[in-house]
Each structure stands twice: as structure tokens, then as C-alpha cells.
Amino acid sequence: MxxxxxxxxxxxxxxxxxxxxxxxxxxxxxxxxxxxxxxxxxxxxxxxxxxxxxxxxxxxxxxxxxxxxxEEQAAHDAQEIPLDIVYEDEDILIINKPAGLVVHPAAGHHDGTLLNAILHHAPETALVPRAGIVHRLDKETTGLMVVAKTLQAQTDLVAQLQDRSMGREYEAIAIGAMTGGGVVDEPIGRHPHNRQKMAVEPVHGKEAITHYRLIKRYNNHTHIRLKLETGRTHQIRVHMAHIQYPLVGDPQYAGRLKMPKGCSPELQDALRDFRRQALHAKKLELSHPATGEWMEWEVELPDDMLALIEVLEADLKNGGQNQYM
CATH class of the missing domain: 3.10.290.10 (RNA-binding S4 domain)
Known part of the structure; x- marks a missing residue:
């Protein structure tokens, strides 16, 4: 083609x-x-x-x-993988990504990725670098992503990311009871001792800014809304861990699972069973690359996060203690 x-x-x-x-x-x-x-x-x-x-x-x-x-940009296979499509036209594709779906093929994930699924759903993206994927979500992070279906749309969307006019908002469940929102303005770079992780790196890191505000505080956790100014790898996860409020279930940045003192058996089970970072790309807004129209989309939290919030609500009503063992 x-x-x-x-x-x-x-x-x-x-x-x-x-x-x-x-x-x-x-x-x-x-x-x-x-x-x-x-x-x-x-x-x-x-x-x-x-x-x-x-x-x-x-x-x-x-x-x-x-x-x-x-010419086609990459020799990746088109694979029929179900996609939750929120919006689509000739220029862009808005996808609600599930947990567990890798975005790009890489070592250990040569196929079965979002890129393979996009190539099957929209074959024209084979002419666009990375099948039109202009930003990414981590494998276990859910929520909204935009894909460019043409070269022109890709150029425009990348420019919006670079000038920070594209709006991306997330919701997460953090460990610890926060007292208020704020901004984390700390540069992020590759972890000096573990190349699989990122870290706040004052000298060699790149600018990274995350705004966060409280949606609801529970006994030992906080439901938060976050807005990105920049888009560094693992940015939200690194920044929240840096200020001592890592995300529930985060295998890389939350450390060993600790149970809150006095929490219900139901909450203990829910925390033990939550095996991914509790992070969801909730809202996306951008200028349409062809028409210039300002557009926005918002999707509901995934079932696993809604279930965890339900258990946290019950624990709050039962008066669990604000302390970790």
C-alpha cells in the first residue's frame, strides 16, 4: 500500500x-x-x-x-484485536485503552499490541510512523489515547503535545490521606541504578510538571485528579511516589504492599488483589488537526477502580484508622 x-x-x-x-x-x-x-x-x-x-x-x-x-513505515503485522473506540473520523481515532494492552511492540511484546490492533482497524495508518500513535500509556494504565490516521494529523497532534495545548487529565487512587492538592515540578530521567525505572533526576532529568487535586480523601487513601503539562515516561507514578503518595498497586514505585491498621478484611482483599497501578486517563481535549475544532472526550473509570472506590467508601463509613501497619 x-x-x-x-x-x-x-x-x-x-x-x-x-x-x-x-x-x-x-x-x-x-x-x-x-x-x-x-x-x-x-x-x-x-x-x-x-x-x-x-x-x-x-x-x-x-x-x-x-x-x-x-511507503509503509514498519513491518508490523495487522492483528484483529478488539478496540474500544470512543470517536473516529478520517483524521483521528480516539481509543479507550484497557489494562494489560501494550502500546508499542518491543522486546517481550512483539505482537498483540495496540499498534497491531490499529493497523488492522485502520490500514491507512501503515503509512504513518508508529501507526499514528503520538503519545502512550503504560501497559497497565487505562484510558484515552489519540491516534493520527494521516501524516498531516500526526504532525499537528505532535505540535499540540509539544506546545502543551493538548489537555490530558487522569484519575488515580493514591496511598495515604492527602490534605490538599498541589503541583509537582521535578525533572524526570532514567533511574541511575535501575534502567527499567524512572526517577526524579535534578541534574540530568527533563522538565516534568504534574498538577493534582483531591476528589475524595478516605481513611488511608485519596482519590485524585491529575493534569499533565509534560509527558515524561511514568510521570504521574514517579511524581506521586516522590511526594510520598504512590499509586495503589504500582509494582515499580509503591514498594511492598502494606495494610492500613484496622482496615476491613474487604479492603485488605481489595488492595491485595489490585495488581496494577490505579491510574486512568479520564479526559482528553485537543484541536482537531483538520478542522481546528476544539474537541474533548471523557470516559468512566474502569470496573476495577470503581470496585476499589466502593470498598474504600465502605471502609470510610466503618471508620477505619488513619494509620499504616
Whole structure:
């Protein structure tokens, strides 16, 4: 499967003295700068029919032409895996991801991933890098994700992530009774001693900002709403553990399971049986990449988190003690 793109644009005098790659990025703004530069090097993006170096300056009046055939980006298999589709049109796909579904193929997960499922559901995404996946959720995190079905949509959505205009809100159940909300502004990088984990890294970490507020405080847990400004790997999980309120069930950042003193047998069972981080991508809002329309979606918490909240509510009514053993 392949798609041919043929475009032409006249360089106006306003661009006089600017570099070819900069002008082409402006004139063909549906595509990323890195893609424009690769097309220039491949010789499919020309000036007056001639191959031109990216840094060469233009003076206005030239004609830039693009003639390229998009090939499939990856040799991943399309697999028929059920998807919970919240919204779909020609440009984007909004998915409510279940727990246990890996987003990208990787070591140990060569197939059976969300990417394989997307390729089956929307074969046109084979022409888009990573099958149009522009952001990810951890394997055991549930909730909303947006997928780009075209190259133009991908470029636009990536730009929204980078300029922080895309809104992403989560709900989680944290260990510990919080007294109020706040902001965690701490850089995150690879853990210095465990490459499978991330950590707050003041020197080598990248900027990471998480806002959180209380939905309800229980005896020994707190139901919270979180909003991301940045999108670092494991960001919410790392930040909440850093401020001593790790997420229930988090196998990497919550440490050994401790039972609250005096909690009911039902709550003990619920905590023992909750084997994933209690984290759900609840709300997603963005500017539609083709129409510019502001759109938003919100999905209910998954059954396992709702069941845990029900047990926490019962424990609160029964007056469990605010202390961990």
C-alpha cells in the first residue's frame, strides 16, 4: 500500500534570503521539519526542478515541488484485536485503552499490541510512523489515547503535545490521606541504578510538571485528579511516589504492599488483589488537526477502580484508622 503526494508552491518575496528547508517547512506546514529535510535529501523536494541543499538561500519567485510516494513505515503485522473506540473520523481515532494492552511492540511484546490492533482497524495508518500513535500509556494504565490516521494529523497532534495545548487529565487512587492538592515540578530521567525505572533526576532529568487535586480523601487513601503539562515516561507514578503518595498497586514505585491498621478484611482483599497501578486517563481535549475544532472526550473509570472506590467508601463509613501497619 502506498500514497502519492504531489504538491507545488511559489516562493514569495517575503521569504527572500531564508534557507530552503525553512521555507519548505513554512509552505508545506502539514509535514514536520524533519520529514521535509529528509525529502530534500532524498531529492523528492525540488527548487525549479533541481535538487538543492537544505541550507541554500532562496530569493523569491522560485517554485518548490514535492513528488513523493509514501511507503509503509514498519513491518508490523495487522492483528484483529478488539478496540474500544470512543470517536473516529478520517483524521483521528480516539481509543479507550484497557489494562494489560501494550502500546508499542518491543522486546517481550512483539505482537498483540495496540499498534497491531490499529493497523488492522485502520490500514491507512501503515503509512504513518508508529501507526499514528503520538503519545502512550503504560501497559497497565487505562484510558484515552489519540491516534493520527494521516501524516498531516500526526504532525499537528505532535505540535499540540509539544506546545502543551493538548489537555490530558487522569484519575488515580493514591496511598495515604492527602490534605490538599498541589503541583509537582521535578525533572524526570532514567533511574541511575535501575534502567527499567524512572526517577526524579535534578541534574540530568527533563522538565516534568504534574498538577493534582483531591476528589475524595478516605481513611488511608485519596482519590485524585491529575493534569499533565509534560509527558515524561511514568510521570504521574514517579511524581506521586516522590511526594510520598504512590499509586495503589504500582509494582515499580509503591514498594511492598502494606495494610492500613484496622482496615476491613474487604479492603485488605481489595488492595491485595489490585495488581496494577490505579491510574486512568479520564479526559482528553485537543484541536482537531483538520478542522481546528476544539474537541474533548471523557470516559468512566474502569470496573476495577470503581470496585476499589466502593470498598474504600465502605471502609470510610466503618471508620477505619488513619494509620499504616
Amino acid at each position: 502506498a500514497e502519492r503526494i504531489v504538491k507545488e508552491a511559489q516562493v514569495s518575496l517575503d521569504f527572500s534570503g531564508q534557507r530552503f528547508d525553512q521555507i519548505a517547512t513554512e509552505l508545506f506546514s502539514d509535514y514536520s521539519r524533519s520529514r521535509i529535510q529528509s525529502w530534500i535529501k532524498e531529492g523528492v523536494l525540488l527548487v525549479d526542478g533541481k535538487q538543492t541543499k537544505p541550507k541554500e538561500k532562496l530569493f523569491g519567485g522560485e517554485t518548490i515541488t514535492l513528488d513523493v510516494e509514501l
